[in-house]
Amino acid sequence: MMKASCKGKFDVDKSGGGASLSFNAGNVKLRATLTDAIVLAGPSLNGLSLAVEKPGFFIVDYNVPKKDVRFQFMNTIRIADKPLNLTYIHSRGDNGTIVDGSLVIDRANKLSANYMLGTNNCKLKYTYIHKGIATFEPCYDLAKDSWDFAVSRRFYDSDTVKGTYQTSSKMLGLEWSWNSKSRGAFKVCASMNLAEKLKTPKLTAETTWNLEI
Incomplete structure (x- = not known):
């Protein structure tokens, strides 16, 4: 069975869309994805990527116009009987490797880290889920010495409201999303830079619409 999804996007500067098609081939999944550039510019290879994925183990992405390959490997180890999920991402074009890890302490608490090897780009995040409905991160x-x-x-099990604030850029964001596994998703975002004079x-x-073929 093949699964397809179509995405439409609109903002004050431009509008666009995208599409993806995936199907299972044994224990791996094959996927083709088109980005916004495809829809806006008409039929073209710009923004086309192909992927092979084995869920929970690896993903190989090939960017057709850039002729670039990105490898992503996943693994889980246990520390003091707690699962530590590790992800290694390497892009041949950028020649950079990112290590992402998350330690699940319990159902409500999780520690995460994201680090690019050979640089000082590192982010540390703590996630707390309160009574299964509210999340604080x-x-x-x-690198920026900021929070x-x-x-x-x-x-209602399908609607989520999220607020974000970046202290380095003074960017304030508010997002409302509705998600259904069978019917797709809808999201509205508003953002404001508090550092600008004209806010x-x-x-x-x-x-996003999900289809089964």
């Missing part, structure tokens, strides 16, 4: 960026904060709350919010809307 402070994040510290070592980011995110707070979200789930309503005009930027609005975007995005919708």
Whole structure:
């Protein structure tokens, strides 16, 4: 069985869309994805990527126009009987490797780290889930020596409201999303840079439809 998804996006500057098609081939998944550039510019290879994925083990992405390959490997080890999920991402074009790890302490608490090897780009994040409906996520960026904060709350099992604030850029964001596994998703975002004299919010809307062929 093949699964397809179509995405439409609109903001004050431009509008666009995208599409992806995936199907299972044994224990791996094959996927083709088109980005916004495809829809806006008409039929073209710009923005086309092909992927092979074995869920929970690896993903290989090939960017057709850039002729670039990105490898992603996943693994899980246990520390003091707690699962530590590790992800290694390497892009041949950028010649950079990112290590991402998350330690699940319990159902409500998780520690995460994201580090680019050979640089000082490192982010540390703590996630706390309160009663399964509210999430608090402070994040510290070592390179910028700054904090980011995110707070979200789930309503009616499908609606989520999320607020974010980046102290380095003074960017304040608010997002409402509705998600259904069978029917797709819809999201509306508003963001504002508090450092600007003219504080005009930027609005975007995005919708996704899921299909089974």
